[in-house]
Amino acid sequence: MTATTATAPVTPTEANGYHLNFARILRSEWIKFTSLRSTVWVAVVTVGVMVGFSFLMGFGMTQIAQGGGGMEEAGFGGTGTVIGTSVASFGYYFGQIVVAVLGVLIVTGEYSTGQIKSTLTAVPTRLPVLAAKGAIVAITSFVLGAVGVAIAVLVTTPMLSTYDLQVDLSDSASLQSLLGVPLYMTAIALFAFAIGTLMRHAAAGIATVLGMLLLLPILGSIQIQWIQDIAPYLPGAAGERIIIGEQLGAVLTPWQGFGVLMIWVVAALAAAAVLLRRRDA
């Protein structure tokens, strides 16, 4: 042990260009994201449920139309494109569940396995990891939502056009609703991602997010005034306005509703950022 003498200092840091930057961290998160099998499943399931439920809905519509029933009697008012749009965008309700779970798992999966310790040792400033993961969640959800709704349009148009109920892509309200699907799904996935980062536990995160999206709206139908007052501002109800479109008696316009959802998203992400910085890994 006395034979040990300090030799020349080891290669100076950064001599070979190895250092952190955001593009590299983003690339790292992308490698991590794409190297998990569950990623492929999420993609397949999201698009699958969106298209599947639109197809069922479209089939139901043709049955009603075929039964000689006017759409009005069946409770579906409006022109053909309104019906075509609601059919094609219907899958958002199920798609949101999958991307919400994705948003929670992309971060809680790191906590449950201990991976987070490796991740935050490599990027000790931590916030770039949040930003990179958030970007991946957002891009993935947007693309899946857009692909899902586009395929839904393609799949449902032939059967709906028989009754002249297909989407009219030259109609700006219809386009806004269809574009609303990936926008809404992106916002919900980011919200779920923020909740996952706050809770650091998959089951708790998923229960919280799905509870807010699926359960609260049901409670929101309780005829108590203060509940009625806040119900339109819940993340799901507010965000859906962009997909549903102009509606008589709605408290929020489509873009106002989406704005309210984005406020939820930004607030949750801000809280996640603060706690990610402050807490022990």
Add this chain to the structure above:
Amino acid sequence: MIEAHGLTKKYGDKVAVNDISFTVNPGRVTGFLGPNGAGKSTTMRMIVGLDRPTHGSVTVNGKPYVQHRAPLREVGALLEAKAVHSGRSATNHLRGLAATHGIAKARVHEVIDMTGLAAVAGKRVGGFSLGMGQRLGIAAAMLGDPRTLILDEPVNGLDPEGVKWVRTMVRYLADEGRTVFLSSHLMSEMAITADELIVIGRGRIITTGAVQDVIDAVTKSSVRVRSPQAEDLVARLQGADVTVTSLEPSLLKVDGLSAEQIGEAAAAGGFVLHELTPMRASLEEAYMTLTADDVEYHSHGAGEETAPAVVAETEGANR
């Protein structure tokens, strides 16, 4: 170089690390030794910024770890718990880490080969054995060719070949001028691997220094003397700092005199000696002595009441 100043970590009311200051120098293998729950892992997590100190600070190569532009080039850390997503392959795990710093793919394959993982690199980490997981942790630590290595119980779960490999590796890295800081609760392991020791118990530093100095400071050497005239010899050996214990009718254990002194005293008095053996307390004993008051989790149960009054001693240190 790692420098800690007044480092303290509390988890609620529990003080895991209590106001410790130390320096880990480059070119040496520094052992961080202490019983279970002493605060070794907590200290190491604070060094790499995973846990935030309640008080005090710690720097690596002059700066807090978080302020380095290329953290993986400064520190390679193998932490206690598994730190890999079980659904990913070893290669993809390392690729992901390497990408944060723009580290070339070739380096990923280099560390895979270096740690003997080539055969399983494409397999999901979830199926790895403890030792394979440990090798992957070491591969990740080596990825950035770091100036400082922090290894929390690196030989945990490794087979004898792996243990030897880790020893050789840390020696080589230290000789290259790197800082190597590794923890263990096994004194014998440290004695073989480390140059310097930082001994910790209940969150406080008990002692620091070169391995041999630490051992010498706590071990009193004793001498075993066998003589048919043992009883008469006892009177001859009595002195201020000398304790003589009779182990058997003709066997004595003498503390406080060297074998030479006893031999000369015996010759002067005309005593016949059948044995004169210098004894050194074992490393484990030295360690027990050091941490006796600082062990947090005592074992209770079988054999405790009847613990042997005379601890078996081995000849010389286990070096």
